[in-house]
Amino acid sequence: xxxxxxxxxxxxxxxxxxxxxxxxxxxxxxxxxxxxxxxxxxxxxxxxxxxxxxxxxxxxxxxxxxxxxxxxxxxxxxxxxxxxxxxxxxxxxxxxxxxxxxxxxxxxxxxxxxxxxx
DNA sequence: GTTGTGACATCGC
DNA sequence: CGCGATGCCACAA
Numbered sequence: 815x816x817x818x819x820x821x822x823x824x825x826x827x828x829x830x831x832x833x834x835x836x837x838x839x840x841x842x843x844x845x846x847x848x849x850x851x852x853x854x855x856x857x858x859x860x861x862x863x864x865x866x867x868x869x870x871x872x873x874x875x876x877x878x879x880x881x882x883x884x885x886x887x888x889x890x891x892x893x894x895x896x897x898x899x900x901x902x903x904x905x906x907x908x909x910x911x912x913x914x915x916x917x918x919x920x921x922x923x924x925x926x927x928x929x930x931x932x
Numbered sequence: 933g934t935t936g937t938g939a940c941a942t943c944g945c
Numbered sequence: 946c947g948c949g950a951t952g953c954c955a956c957a958a
Contacts, residue, residue, distance in 0.1 A: 823955075845941055865942070866953040872940040873955090887940090895940040902940085 829857065830874040831882045840912045841929035842886045842922065845871040851931055885909055892924035 829852050837843055849867030853859050859867065872895070875884045885908040889895050894902045906916055914922050 849941095860953075862953055865951075866939090868941040869939055870941095870954070875940065889940075890942060897940045 826852075826857070826870070827874040827877055829855070830871055831878050834875075834878070834882050834884060834887060837883060837886045837929050840914060840927065842888050842892070842909070842914065842924070842927045843929045843931075844888060844890045844892075844924070845869070846890055847929075847931070848887065886912075886929070888922070888924075890924075891921065892927070893919075893921045 830848055833848055833851050834843070845868035848871045849863070852871075853863065853867070863870075868890075871887070875882075875887055876897070878884050885905045894905050896902055906920060909922070910916065914927055916922050
């Protein structure tokens with residue numbers, strides 16, 4: 815018997831991707847929210863996961879397939895995180911196509927576009 | 933088998 | 946609003 819904090823990290827990523835696919839067009843979710851949703855679905859996580867789960871969501875996003883609308887995932891401030899590769903610029907363009915408006919500083923209104931998880 | 937470093941964030945002040 | 950500090954997991958050597 816070995817310790818199994820998580821069945822498989824790969825499965826963890828797929829779990830995140832599946833949730834991201836549930837995000838409707840014109841809506842966005844935060845890393846922390848996704849981490850919380852995964853835990854709410856019954857994922858065995860450590861108590862401290864709440865503090866760093868957000869980063870692992872970002873890890874999943876970095877390795878997410880093209881089938882996943884990673885574009886709708888933003889940080890807690892409603893801002894797009896700068897990522898290696900410069901894809902963040904594409905992300906903003908895709909979100910604008912969905913009707914989301916950005917401020918001059920590249921931020922969107924989370925209270926307006928935040929996905930409640932339904 | 934063990935050690936050390938990294939990571940797309942979050943929270944608080 | 947802005948900046949600083951936090952501290953988990955996993956991977957690599």
